[in-house]
Amino acid sequence: MGELIDKVKGNFNEAVGKAKQESKNPATRDEGAAQEGKGKGQQFAGKVKGALGDDI
Template sequence: MGELTDKIKGAANKAAGSVKAEVGKMTDNPELEAKGELQKAKGEVQSAVGTVKGKLGDKI
């Protein structure tokens, strides 16, 4: 995947994770809240990977 693809997928996962986590809090569902937090973390990693790819350019 390219830099932009990683960043877009990262942003989507962060947004979806935030929604899941909030719904989990509102419905007192700790499992859903945890899944949302994990998805947000996945999004953070994807965004970071995209940033690194952008800085390294064609070197990777």
């Protein structure tokens, strides 16, 4: 179940991060880039959990 949760959170953070990067405010764009990166990390964690099992 942890795999699915990580993937959903990752997708959400990537989408919100991409939207924030469209802002005219440089601080918001930077925050969006960081949030998108966090989302990609969560997606990766979900894939690892799926490959190895949720027990990790």
